[in-house]
Amino acid sequence: MxxxxxxxxxxxxxxxxxxxxxxxxxxxxxxxxxKKKTGRPPIYSKEIADKVLSFVAKGLTYDRAAEAVGISGETIDTWKRRKPEFDRALKRARRELEVNCLSSIHEAGAKSWQARAWLCERVFGYAQPSARLEVAGAVAHAHAASPALAQLLAGM
Known part of the structure; x- marks a missing residue:
């Protein structure tokens, strides 16, 4: 036993x-x-992450920010999944950009009503209806010349 x-x-x-x-x-x-680690060394570094965050805070998309620092957009997605603190920092950078843009619109709205109107259209859905008119059926409308116009045309 x-x-x-x-x-x-x-x-x-x-x-x-x-x-x-x-x-x-x-x-x-x-x-x-x-055991010793094998495989490719990670690309992630604090410096590269800070550059990406800086570009995102200035308004670049994640893919454009990745391109600007020489990595792929998929790498950013991988970092977001594997590093929750990086994902939170990206979201924070986007929010700060949004707040800064809205603050600028508010400041411009003091001088120009169009800035406030633009903001209301985007935030509250106050978009103007489209100026295009679509007709689904056939339009039947006959044009008739006035008698005076008919005489004038006949005399030519």
């Missing part, structure tokens, strides 16, 4: 080999040694 202590040690070693193989390995059943 197995001793429960030895069995438990073997189970722990098996667990470490299976579930923690990416970060540690077991040598001789006793010693835990950290």
């Amino acid at each position: 197995r001793s429960s202590y030895a069995f438990r040690l073997r189970m722990q070693a098996l667990f470490l080999n299976i579930f923690c193989a990416s970060c540690i390995r077991v040598e001789n059943g006793k010693e835990l040694v950290e």
Whole structure:
């Protein structure tokens, strides 16, 4: 019959080999040694992230900001998923841009009613109806010349 202590040690070693193989390995059943990381080094750095945030705060889209620093838009999406603090910082930069733009419109609205009207159209949906008129059916309208015009045309 197995001793429960030895069995438990073997189970722990098996667990470490299976579930923690990416970060540690077991040598001789006793010693835990950290594994070296393999693969491509990460692109993410504080400097690149700060540049992206700066461009987003100035009004660039995420893709354009990524292009400006030499990375792809998919990289930004990956960073947003893997680094929640970066995602929050991007959202904060967008909100600050929005607030700054709205503040500028409010300041311009003191001098020009068009700025306030533009803001109301976008924020509250006060858009003017389209000037185009679409007719679904046939239009039947006969034009008749007035008698005076008919005489004038006949004399030509």
